[in-house]
Amino acid sequence: MKNNYMKTLVVACVATFASIGFQNNTVEAITKSPVVKEDNLQELGQQFGLNTEHIEQVNNRPDNWVYIQEMLQNPNQPKVAAKKSSKPEIKKKEKKKPAVTISNKEKDLFARLVEAEAKGESYEGKIAVATVVLNRVDSPDFPDTVTGVIKQVVGNTYAFSPVQNGEINKPASNESKRAVEVALTREDRLNDSIYFYNPKIAEDEWIRTRTVVKTIGDHVFAK
Structure with a gap:
């Protein structure tokens, strides 16, 4: 010893x-x-x-x-290695940065629209509704801001019924706020869908002629 x-x-x-x-x-x-x-x-x-x-x-x-x-x-090259930790390295999950940046005020308006339009729908359904709004911002056929799209007037009424009936003034849920954040990353553009509707209650026959991209919950998404 x-x-x-x-x-x-x-x-x-x-x-x-x-x-x-x-x-x-x-x-x-x-x-x-x-x-x-x-x-x-x-x-x-x-x-x-x-x-x-x-x-x-x-x-x-x-x-x-x-x-x-x-x-x-070979004394010039010490060979004792540093002790390795037995604990596995835990990598922090990086938060995805939004591809589209909007003000907090506009983000709140956006989340309130999603809440009003997709209340009772799944989280995926809420993200899809928010994606349609952003797809409209990108489309030359609609206003080029989130606020402009939400408050767009078509004929004698607003494009989104919650703006017309005041439901948009109610606060958004945390889930709707998160859905907006995810939609802003623009990872899934829902095949550029710019329309959504509930086929059980939709009265406009024209909307039913649009190409259907996906159905999520009670909403059909089309372009």
Whole structure:
């Protein structure tokens, strides 16, 4: 046990000198010095500034004597690796940045429309309604802002019934707010759908002639 400790002590000295750039002959002089008495260990440690953690790392290696020989042959390249954590690295999930940026006031109006139009629909359905609004902003056939699309007047009425009947003035749910945030990333444009309707209550026959893209809950999305 004592012999093993002294071997480890020698390696620690070598590693210490190698890390500060001493010449090979200095290292060789240390490794050839007779270390035979226990009483010399503390003195040697103080003289060469031994690193306790370094000693423990070397001593725990199953091939520590082979490792010592390698260190003595090539002292300029210390080989004790840093301890690796046993805990798996946890990567933080990055929040996706919106592709479209709008003011908080406009975002609130947007979320209130989604709430009024898709209340009772699934989260996916709410995202789809918000996507239709953004697709209209991109379309040359509609106003080029979210507010303009929501408050667009067609004939003698508003394009969205909640604006007409005042339902849009009610606060939005957290789910509708999140749906707006997801829609703003523009990852799924719903095949550029610019219309949605409930086939059970839709009175406009023209809307039924549009090409259907997807049905989510009670809403049909078309372009």
